[in-house]
Amino acid sequence: MRLLIIGAPGAGKGTQATAIAEHYGIPAVSTGDIFRANIKGGTELGKKVKAIMDAGELVPDQVTDEIVADRLGADDAASGFLLDGYPRNLHQVEALDSYLKAEGLSLDAVVSLEVDPELLTDRLLKRAEIEGRADDNEETIRNRMSVYISQTEPLIDHYRQAGLLVPVDGVGEISQVRDRIFSALDARA
Incomplete structure (x- = not known):
């Protein structure tokens, strides 16, 4: 299976991505994980990404596209993958x-x-309080939600028109959401 998972900050994408990947025997491909692995490995791509991130800038689409294409070309992704965090905009x-x-x-x-x-805003505020994340205040969280909505709405429309969108209620216990995802995907198979 070749899948994407989309969801606002705090929706549980990372948690569900791991479960989906394990269930279908495919790698979960997270752009954040790829960036960190390339930086840690000291690859040319990693050096480029580190310099960009150290300057406080977002990694340009072209670099992200290259990294994802390289990762999807790996042997373990030949039979499928689950992308988490990519694509983030219509260019991607x-x-x-x-x-x-x-x-x-x-x-x-x-x-x-x-x-x-x-x-989600309430959930992220509680998480920030529990984990002591001073940078996750209400204004920052609301801004992240606004950016997510404005950037992601066109993607959701694109995939809906392509007949690929599988909306899943993301509210509830982790296992309940996971079961809804599996049921929805299995119904498509």
């Missing part, structure tokens, strides 16, 4: 679509974890 959607088309592949589904933004 186009880059991913082009890569997959060139490889004779296509996505099977895009899981969209649906959670009310107000609930």
Whole structure:
């Protein structure tokens, strides 16, 4: 299976991505993890990403596209993958679509974890309090939600029109959400 998971900050993407990948026997591919591994490994790409991040800038789409394409070309991703954190904008959607088309592949589904933004804001504020994250204040969290909504809405529309979107209620216990995801994906198979 070739999958994407989309969800607002705090929706549980990372937690669910791990479970989905294990369930379907595919690697979970997180751009954040890829960046950190390349930096730690001292690769050319890692050096480039580290310099960008050290300057406090976002990694440009072209660099992110290269890193993802390189990762999807790895042997363990030959039979499928779950992308978490990519694509984040329409440019990256186009880059991913082009890569997959060139490889004779296509996505099977895009899981969209649906959670009310107000609930997520409360959840993230509680997490910040528990974990002592001073930078996760209400203003910062609301800004992240706003950016997510403005950047992701076009992606959701794109995948809905392509017939790939699988909306899943992301509210509830981790196991309940996981079971909903598996049921929705299995129904598509």
